[in-house]
Amino acid sequence: MESETVVRALSALAQEHRLALFRLLVQAGPEGLAAGAIAEALGVPASSLSFHLAQLNNAGLIAQRRDGRSLIYSADYGAMTALLGFLMENCCGGAVCVPAAPCNTKDTTERTAA
Amino acid sequence: MESETVVRALSALAQEHRLALFRLLVQAGPEGLAAGAIAEALGVPASSLSFHLAQLNNAGLIAQRRDGRSLIYSADYGAMTALLGFLMENCCGGAVCVPAAPCNTKDTTERTAA
DNA sequence: TCCATATTTCGACAATTATCGAATCACGGA
DNA sequence: TCCGTGATTCGATAATTGTCGAAATATGGA
Numbered sequence: 667m668e669s670e671t672v673v674r675a676l677s678a679l680a681q682e683h684r685l686a687l688f689r690l691l692v693q694a695g696p697e698g699l700a701a702g703a704i705a706e707a708l709g710v711p712a713s714s715l716s717f718h719l720a721q722l723n724n725a726g727l728i729a730q731r732r733d734g735r736s737l738i739y740s741a742d743y744g745a746m747t748a749l750l751g752f753l754m755e756n757c758c759g760g761a762v763c764v765p766a767a768p769c770n771t772k773d774t775t776e777r778t779a780a
Numbered sequence: 781m782e783s784e785t786v787v788r789a790l791s792a793l794a795q796e797h798r799l800a801l802f803r804l805l806v807q808a809g810p811e812g813l814a815a816g817a818i819a820e821a822l823g824v825p826a827s828s829l830s831f832h833l834a835q836l837n838n839a840g841l842i843a844q845r846r847d848g849r850s851l852i853y854s855a856d857y858g859a860m861t862a863l864l865g866f867l868m869e870n871c872c873g874g875a876v877c878v879p880a881a882p883c884n885t886k887d888t889t890e891r892t893a894a
Numbered sequence: 895t896c897c898a899t900a901t902t903t904c905g906a907c908a909a910t911t912a913t914c915g916a917a918t919c920a921c922g923g924a
Numbered sequence: 925t926c927c928g929t930g931a932t933t934c935g936a937t938a939a940t941t942g943t944c945g946a947a948a949t950a951t952g953g954a
Contacts, residue, residue: 673796679867680790681942685783701901713944716902721941735900735951750864753793795912815931825914830932832912849921849930896954903948911940918933924926 667752671726675749678725683710684718691728691741698740700733781866785840789863792839797824798832805842805855812854814847 679685686708691698699707705715719739722728726745731738793799800822805812813821819829833853836842840859845852 669796669799673794673799676790676794676799677941680787680794682783682787683942685787685790702899705901711944712901713903713946714942717942717944720902732951735898737901746867750867753860753864791911797912816929819931826931827914827916827933828912831914834932835911846921851931898953899951901948901950904946906945907943909940909942911938913938914936916934918931920931921929923928 667748672749672752674725675727675745678721678727681718681721683708683714684722687715687718688722688727688741691739692743692746694740696740698729698731698738700736700738702736704739781862786863786866788839789841789859792835792841795832795835797822797828798836801829801832802836802841802855805853806857806860808854810854812843812845812852814850814852816850818853 679688687704690704690707701712701715701719704719705712708715710718719728719730723730723739727742727749728739729742731740793802801818804818804821815826815829815833818833819826822829824832833842833844837844837853841856841863842853843856845854
């Protein structure tokens, strides 16, 4: 995982609305939520939400799929796992002290084993 | 751990120089590094570095102590652990799937067990 | 085809952030 | 006390980010 990728992911999460949004999706599970439902849950105007969704999507933290007229967003657990792994990777002088795979979800992306 | 605290911590890490700086301190261990040594290692002007150190310090991610004329900075493993714990806390529908205590270091601050 | 709905893109503006030289502060040694 | 060094604060500037209404795009149904 590259440093630039990590910075983008951290930047994406480093904002009240987006942090709340991401956590909402994490809790919603793989089924995800429609953009409209998220906007209502967070009390954010649609255009603002769209901006934040784009940020998270660009950072690779969430996935997008279409269902009829709705766009469904869901958290990418694999990306989150990779991020946490990176942050821990040099903890205690280079030894990974915790298995960097918190959840037994089928990762949608690479696992960055190296 | 409050959402605002988390955002501040993530914001602090969401910057190339600060991410590199924090990781440098994490690798340096509890002994830490003097500001000057960090500036040289990262190739950043002293005043710029001071700004970034203040950000990380304000976010509670690093600790500061004085040794003669030098100010020594070191990573706060407890804060990092708390942050990772928060990010995982609602993973998989509310169950913490990994013990949120990656390292066997004596935490310098509170452990936020709750 | 035409309309209604779901969502994004555009555009303009306010607010925050990063940068870094110069000035200032803090400490130790002579 | 006075000087030198390590580090921070100040101040000005450039760049990035967040906000949200209005307009545009995409899709399904009549």
